[in-house]
Amino acid sequence: MIRESALRAAVDLIARQGFAATSMSQVAEAAGISPSGLAHHFPSKKALLGAVLAYRDVMDNEGGLRLDDEAWTCFDQLVDVAAVNSTRHQLVLLYTTMVGEAVTEDHPAHPWMAGHFRDVLASLSACLIRDQELGRVRADAPVGTIARQMVALMDGLQVQWLLDDSVDMVAILRQYVDDLKATWGTTPSA
Structure with missing residues (x-):
């Protein structure tokens, strides 16, 4: 549940402001979790982007x-x-x-x-x-x-x-x- 919430928040933020302008703290705040909670699921911003793109591919490839x-x-x-x-x-x-x-x-x-x-x-x-x-x-x-x-x-x-x-x-x-x-x-x- 926490991972999915963070992923949805990251999709929204990256879609609106781009990867470079999106911080891990913004994603954590938008998902309603702590930065350490976010890091538990996504240890780096690059890992988060990978998960966002994988999610996008799953949705697009149905x-x-x-x-x-x-x-x-x-x-x-x-x-x-x-x-x-x-x-x-x-x-x-x-x-x-x-x-x-x-x-x-x-x-x-x-x-x-x-x-x-x-x-x-x-x-x-x-x-x-x-x-x-x-x-x-x-x-x-x-x-x-x-x-x-x-x-x-x-x-x-x-x-x-x-x-x-x-x-x-x-x-x-x-x-x-x-x-x-x-x-x-x-x-x-x-």
Whole structure:
């Protein structure tokens, strides 16, 4: 219970003010525990950040991309993630804050962020390549570009949504995925 309370407080504080500006004492105070109580669960600020990012990944990966799915199902799942994210303001804010902070190699979240992008791009590309081999995606489809554009659109829409919650991330992504299917999909063979 104490650990979860501290984790929720850290998610909120880091999302709003960033990792560098968030102190362990602020997290302890927001969680209603002593600094030593916080240190019992998270011995360092870096350990706390690791737990926050792991928590974010668990929340974001519920029903994550499955490589046994058809390519377009993988893309449809990202539209579903956007729908769920439209109800999780703090987690989206945490993610976008980390994107901005973690671009420098000396930031403790840099390896996590680089790994996140690498893994998502690899998963989407693998879905597309497998479906090219099965004849469900055109052979001339620019797999890497399609994967990268999908991630860029999704991340960019999240920023726009944080600034203006009338931005309909789900509708825009749905239209984009439908356009991808129309442009790069093939009629399934019988």
